[in-house]
Each structure stands twice: as structure tokens, then as C-alpha cells.
Amino acid sequence: MTRLAVRALLAAVFWPSLFFFWFLGPFVFLLLSTTSSEVCPRLETRAEFLAAANGTIPLLAAQGLVYAVPVLCLVLWQRLLPEPARARHIVTCAKLFAVATAIGALWAYGSSLLCDGYGRPFFSPVWQWTSYLPMVGIAINVPLYVLTFSLGRANSTREEVSAGDAARPDRNIP
Template identity: 70%
Template sequence: MNALAARALLAVVFWPSLFFFWCLGPFVFFLLSTTSSQVCPLLERRAQFLAMANATLPMLALQNLIYAIPIICLMLWNRIVPEPARAKRILTCIKLFLASAVIGAVWEYGSSLICDGYGQPFFSSAWGMTSYLPMVNLVLNIPLYVLAFSLGRAFSMREDDPVQDQGGTLP
């Protein structure tokens, strides 16, 4: 497979994953990775709250793996078409993504632990502070989205000469 075909294949994976997973995914995954509001009033003991919050951990791990697909595409694109300036921007993307993933996981785990306020007597009030983490996550995600979009656009644009691909002159 030549480099152009590999770049096109990565673009087919990158763009849908960027838009569907990063733009629509947070709404779906938040609902799936937190304790439901119907279950919360039924929980009576600290161990029950803890068990429900710990049950969300596999979904949080899966969520972060799925969110990593655009970052993996950027890293693969950089292996196909290496460029030092883009490599530094990809490293910045990775750092922003890791910080965002950790903050998002703490927020969703804390939301499950507190369970809409029902678990507050059982746990430290610090877990209640996780309700402010979406604002921090937004501050990290805006530059991450812009950087990933611009890198994806730069990598998926055709940079080679079309005359060279056809083996001669244009018709």
C-alpha cells in the first residue's frame, strides 16, 4: 500500500471518529458510564454507592479507548509523512488528550459516587467538587479539538503532484 492510500484510509477512520466520538460521544458515554438516577434513591449504604461507582470503571476505560482513535490516526499519519513541526503539535494533542481523559474519568466517577447528591453523607465533600470538572475539561478540549481538526486537515490534504501519480501529463 502506498503512502497516499494509507493516508486516505486513515482519513476515512479519522474524520468520522472525530465528529461522532468527540462531538456526540460525550453525551452517550456520560449516560452509560454513570449510575442512573433511578438507581440512586435505592442505594442505602456506602458499600452500595462504591460498588455502583466501581461498576462504571470498565465503561470509562472503553470510552477513553474509543476517544483515542483520532489521536492514534494522527500518530500513524505522522509515521507515514513525518514532519517535525507536526510531530510537536501531535505531542501537544496527546498531552491535552491525556489530561482531558483523566479529568473526564474523575468527573464521571465522582458523578457516580455522589449519585446526584444521594451519596454525600457517605463520602468526602471533595467528590462534590467534581461537578466543576466539566468546565476544566472544556478549557482543555477546545484547543484539543481545534488542534486535532487542523492536524487532520493538514494530513488528509493531498500534497503530491497529480501529474506524477498518473505517470505523465494531464489529459
Template identity: 75%
Template structure:
């Protein structure tokens, strides 16, 4: 039987987990991509390699903030696993952490590369390899789909009650156990 403190902690984690999963993971990428890349109005004004580098490097704080915010559901899963240790779920959380790290790296490279190349304006200044970053969203989707499914299923499993309803039966003296 779970004690009330653990149940309250699980509920609190669920209150943080579900909104952060839906708002940050499903809506956030669109907002953060717009905020973390060099704007299309700035790109034509950039003329030197140093300007392109400065513009792309200016996106780094937003990329760090973005990944910290995206990590909130993963942190909730880790905390849930501390409350209810189960080896099978622990292995799945490790897989989530690895997929999240890969997705974060791919996303950061994509957004940084987009700012660096700046929709083609920076092509003469940088290696053509940076143009390949335009294909990273495809790789990111391949990583994110299993990550989203796994995180969603783990969140669902952790946020549902697992205590035995037969334990809440009334005792002969009238109290509930």
C-alpha cells in the first residue's frame, strides 16, 4: 500500500509532467525554433563571416534554455522512478534519457546550423556540411516519435494509482484501512 505522502508526490509530479509534456514538447518546438534562429530580416543584412558567427552564437543561450525546459518531463520520470522503483521502468527511463540526449543534440545542431547558414545567405562563408543540417529535422522526427511514445506511456503508468482497492475496505471497528 502506498502511503499518502508518496501518493501526493506522485500527483504533484503528474501536475508538472502532463502540462510540460504537451505544452513544451508539442507546442514548444515551433516557438523555440522561431526564437532561436536568426530572423529572416537580419539575414540579408549580414555581410561578413564574423557577423554570421555572432548571429548564430547569439542563439546558443536560447538553445540551452530550450533543452532545460524540454528536460522537465524526463526529470519527472526519473523522480517517479525513485518513488516507485521497478527495474523494467528504470531501463525504459534510461532509453528515454538516451533518446532525449540524441534529440537535443540533433535539434541544437539543426537550429544552430539554420542560424549559421541563415537560409542560404551564409553559404559562401561556411562549409557545405552546415547545409546538411536542413535534413536534421527528419532524423529528429525518427528519434522523437519513439521518445514521445515511450515518455507518454511511462507517464501514464506512473501517474495512475497502483494501490489495491481491496485495502481500502472498512474494518469491523468502522475505520478505513
């Protein structure tokens, strides 16, 4: 397969995964990863409560793997066309992604621990601080989304057209 074909294949994976996983996925995983309000009133012991919260861990791991698809596409694009300027941005993107994933998982797990149907303090009040993590997550995710989108756009566009050919009017007519 040629490099152009591989780049096109990566673009075909990158854009849908970016849209569905990063923009629509958080709503689905939020609903699936937290302990539902119907389950909370039925939890009466600390062990039951902790077991319900720990039940979210496999889903959080799956969420992290699914969210990694666009970042993996960026890394593969960099392997195909190594550019030092983009390499620094991809490393920054990977670091932001790792931090955002950790904060998101901590928030989802912490919100599962906070859901007690009877208002009893089963766990340390430190878990209540996890309610502030969505604000931190937004502060990290906004630059991550912008950087990932711009890197994806730069990597998925064709660069074979020279500037002289692009300026000629007979080349732009379909």
C-alpha cells in the first residue's frame, strides 16, 4: 500500500472516531459508568456500595481505549510522514490525552462513590472533591480537541499539489 493510501485509510478512521468517540461518546459513557439512581437506594452496606463503584472500572478502561483511537491515528500519521514541528504537537496531544483520561476516570469513579441513596457518609469526604473534576476536564479537553482537530486536518489533507499548480486557474476547474 502506498503512503497516500495509508494516510487516506487513517483519515477514514480518524474523523469518524473523533466525532463519535470524542464528541458523542462522553454522553453515552457518562450514562453507563455512573451508578444509576435506581441502584443507589438499594445499596445498604459499604461493601455493596464499593462493589457497584468497582463495577465501573472495566467500562472506564474500555472508554480509555476507545478514546485513544484518534490519538493513535495521529501517532501513525507521524510515523508515515515525520515532521519535527508536528511531532512536538503530537507529543503534547498525547500528554493532554493521558491527563484528560485520568481525570475523567477519577471523576466517573468518584461520582459512583458519591451516589448514596440515604445520605450516609460511606466514604471519605475527599471523594466529594471529584465533583470539581469536570471543570478541570473541560480546561484540558478544549485545547486537546483543538490541537487534535488541527493536527488531523493537517495530516489528512493532500500535500502533493504544489503552490504553483494550485494558483493556476485551469487546474481548479473540475
